[in-house]
Amino acid sequence: MALLTLLSHWRRHPGQLVTLMLGLALATALWSGVQAINEEARQSYARAAASVTAQSYDRLVTPDGQPVPMADYIALRRAGWLVSPVIGGHVQIGAERWRLLGIDPLTAPQGILPQAAGESLVDPTAFLTGPGQAFVTPGVNIVSDQREMPNFVPVEGIAPGLILTDLSVAARLLDQQDPSFLTILPDQPAGLPALAEVTSLTRQQPSEDRDLSRLTQSFHLNLTAFGFLSFAVGLFIVHSTIGLAFEQRRPVFRTLRALGLPLGRLVGALMVEVTGIALIAGSVGVFLGYFVAAALLPDVAGTLRSLYGADIGGSLAFRPLWAGVGLLIAMLGAWLSAAQAVWKVARMPLLAPAQPRAWAMASAKGRRWQVAGALALFGTSGVAGATGGSLIAGFLCLGALLLGAALMLPPVVSLILAGLSRMVRGALPEWILADTRQQLPGLSLALMALLLALSANVGVSTMVGSFRQTFLGWLNQRLVSELYVTAASNGQAEEIRAMLAPMVDATLPIAYAESRIAGAPGRVYGVADHATYREYWPMIVSVPHVWDALAAGQVALINEQLSLREGLSPGDPVRLTNGLTLPVGGVYSDYGNPTGQAMIALSLLRDRFDDVQEQRTAIRIDPERRGAVIATLQDRFDLPDGAVVDQERVKQASIDVFDQTFRVTGALNVLTLAVAGFALLASLMTLATMRLPQVAPLWALGQTRARLAWIELGRSLGLVLITWAVALPVGLALAWVLLAVVNVVAFGWRLPMMLFPLDWVRLLGLAVLSSALAAAYPALGLLRMPPAHLLKVFSNER
Amino acid sequence: MVRVETVSKTYRSGEGPVAVLSDVSLSVGSKETVALTGESGSGKSTLLHLIGGLDLPDKGSITLDGQEITALGDTARATVRRDTVGLVFQQFNLVPSLTVAQNIALQARLAGRFDAALTQRLIDRLGLSGMQQRYPEQLSGGQQQRVAIGRTLANHPKVVLADEPTGNLDEDTGDAVMSLMLDLVAESGAALIMATHSNRLAARFSRRVHLSRGRLEAA
Amino acid sequence: MNVRVLLLAIFWANQALTQGFSGLGTEAEGFAMPDPQHVISFPQDHGAHPDFRIEWWYLTATLEGDDGAQYGVQWTLFRSAMRPGEGEGWQSPQVWMGHAAVTSAEEHHVAERLARGGIGQAGVISTPFETFIDDWQMLATGAGLEDMTVRARGADFAYDLALHATGPIVLQGDRGYSVKSPGGQASHYFSQPFYEVSGVVTLPDGPVAVTGQGWLDREWSSQPLAEDQSGWDWFSLSFDTGARLMGFGLRGAALFTSATWIAPDGTPTPYGDGALQLTPLNHVEIEGREVPTEWRVALPVRGVDVTVEALNPQAWMGVSFPYWEGPISIAGSHTGRGYLEMTGY
Ligand SMILES: Nc1ncnc2c1ncn2[C@@H]1O[C@H](COP(=O)(O)OP(=O)(O)O)[C@@H](O)[C@H]1O
């Protein structure tokens, strides 16, 4: 009964209920959407790690990367070695390019396929013979072309982009009989002859640099931070709506108490109410979150692929656990938001008068606490920024900075208003300022939400903009050669260079070897001594005459990531491989590369490293003559498409990758701003109902409704303007932390900060637009209000 | 000063039309004080709101200081209200965000005829001297009504319309406020129409009219 | 991949699963069917018959070590065709499976190898006779099957044995046509039960020199079990008298038995359903199954009434399709040693 009485409030204030629900639903949606994406990615990494492609087993390969001759495989088996053949490659089916992996289930290690694959293997004969069967991740639709295709069976646990099938099918589709490599089973029989006696193949350890969950950690942390930010912004809405609804119902509470309802029952009923609302709104939020995630996932997938080479599918699985957690979060958020209001009800004296304005005034008293809290948060942020070398510390620094700024906003706005009111003359302006100051507590939560969104926006766009600008400059330095040719083998590359030498200005081999640099996996590149490098290479610091020293094999250059990670400066020794340690001659910037890298003289690389890859060649040539050279190359060598690319295409591809990388960030940015706009709308709408006693006397004293409506609108815009002005420095501070702290830890490079005032103006326009929309509705309501409605304020029955 | 001619007003509410005033006519000269009596719900407030230009009648005309306000637009009526009329309601007269001093000066300043000396005199007369910097919610009901009276008179109104200004006050306070108002209105030379259902208060007015079943009768 | 699921289906041991694939082993699939008119001839029939669905080369040996202990050794190569005939390279429909085991009273070591046909990882050559899968092999050192070497290796054991036949090859059933059910399911079946064996068995404790007797079974078919048959119990008994007895019972709606009495000179006398009586005496529990490791075996027409008992009741073959296989000792009307295979438990 008490509950019903309480609930009747919502029937009379449906707008409030909608606001509350929408706020909670939005908060839950963004939060759980981000969580769904993270979870999907995590599952993909786990799948990738579990499949053969993760190189969880040692392999036998030919030194030149060519397929393993069948005779070598049979010789190993007949010597007793348990090795299993794998035929791998890429196939183009329709518009899609797939990674194809053919395994031999008869010799493969146990558990090489996900459990589900074994279970779905209804007819193993069909897997091993005829057109065969192939496992793909569920939800993909493969359009077969003319070739004899296997039957595609969707199976949970297959990495996205992978077709897993029998060797016989792979052999047919790739037209390759010999295994691409052999997997060495972990348990071998006793008393086998040594591997070297049986085969000339090389044994490869599983490589460690593909630990995707570690590499992508920063990216996911980033997403989580955004999700959390949106959630916090959403909770601001919920908090203010619940606060208002409780305050408006104080007479009801009082009456119920006076009628003998025990306090415990009243609080209990309120909790049930809040929980019920949270459950409904949370369900809506989880539902929305699923769509947010599904909409963002392709972009996230693109980002992860381009940045880390991590493959997560473009389709989203619905996980009950995730939905449950989303609901729980909604509930916790609602309880958190309601805690203060419920606490007030619990302590409310039985005879306290209802005074909706007291609620608005109450938080004014907490202003001193706000300032203290803000200062404490700024302190925390500073300490985290100064001492922290970890991602967590970086984000703590960011979070504390943002929250502190948000807390600081109401005191700052109030200070500005006080200063203004001392300056203006005239009854109306005085009233406007005085009234705005009084309205501030009711609006401050929404303004704080807006501040969070605006500063995040300024911060992130400054970071991305700075990154992009730097990246473009760096690309121009690094990609100076006019043409890049990729040959099928080292030998063919050598032939190409020999043939081109007389026709072009220079042929520069791009040679590298996989190694462990300072203990971690990385590539060592060899560079020819050429003016191209001396003039353009994007060096950050170097010793004098570094290029001469490099050509003489006396120093190595390292990339910025390696330098920051290992704390290496010019002069420090760096270990490049067994028995080769050189002093660092210089540090160069190397954006977009998650691992360490070093450069030494080409001759030194060839001398001291096995397995030097030299298929690629950079060609300096008069751009006019590019076409002729390309034609000659394609004439003389059977080069596949894409083997010869010119500078512009490489650059464009890199820029595309870059833009792809930050697309999700942009989308989340916009979403957060939208939620903040909604928070403003919600606050203004709820306040509008309380504004009548403030406005009605002025109307009675001879102000038109139109004028008052304009004042209301202008006031909201003014507040947004102030918020934007405060958000600018906060956002720039945020950008600085992102560039100088978070980026360094997450990627290993430091970027210069650049300013983009045009973006700020655009953001202001956006903020003004959204707040104008938000303020327009209540203002319009005032404009259209019948006089009788305004008169009720003064009437006796009130 | 005030001429109400055959004014009718009907409210359309959920339960159908409510005819509140029918063919009401009233003429009030300057310096005249009129007590408007009638039972609760008889339409006293409605009539005052119409005279003050806060709402429009369905029929008939109202002339204030020679201007037929029933023929004016929203903006012009607001100007008449600002410059000619003083309003004192039963409650919520004041702007909560302004101090006592600001509230008293508000209408005069909006009308552009703020007179510091007059205002100060009014504050003294109303016994609000120590309270200029207080906010309305820090005042008692009687004090609040005194502020409203001060605000009205600080603007040199030609007509003061008061709608049961003491209805929310206890008898003693009400009487004190009432006396003060009658004195000050008399001093300012404005006409006064006040709604009340107290015959005791009505006795102190120069004229009494009674509203009953939508019609106005001399009492 | 759950290779076991795969193999259970490819090899026919698990009847229930096999029946899931409608019509497997029927003529419609294109597999050759055992033919009572077929005359077994060598060396061709030592080699593989890829048009038949299944086939095996099955050697068991009861041995005694120089440490005085008794041992049993098994070496088996199974062939199973997913389609009749051969294919090129990876496209071959033939699948090979090797099982090797060494059993003593306390230990039982098992290993398994799998290979697809067509690439040379496993196979059979008829002249000179050679069977192999990976580094396991059984090959003739002379003409025919008279002298052979056998070797295999697992994670924790190995053996290397030499075989010498002291008697002729024996055709089972009706000149090598062995009936398996009242409905007429049958296989081609012959044996070489007269091997003398010597060699070395290597166990975790070290190598042991061994000598003893060996028995080779050759069988191929396309539909060895009737639909209602769930498994079989197969006995190869070498009596101290020099005579041999091969007997099996197929457990179906009714028990179907078959036996061949082999005189010391190798002359076979086949006995049809019912002549051989098999009675389980004692069960042991292995991996949740009740397996009879002690039997009464009676062939009254030959005056045989013996009790056989497993040397190691835990001789369980925990391979792709699990079964029981191990050496037994014989007591009663006759004495001697032999091998017991039990499937479908
Ligand atoms: N906005 C309105 N809508 C509908 N009816 C109204 C409205 N305002 C007043 N009334 C009705 O008009 C009648 C006169 O009201 P009012 O002028 O306030 O009377 P009084 O001031 O004499 O008590 C009452 O019956 C009242 O219920």
Ligand SMILES: [Mg+2]
């Ligand atoms: Mg009234």
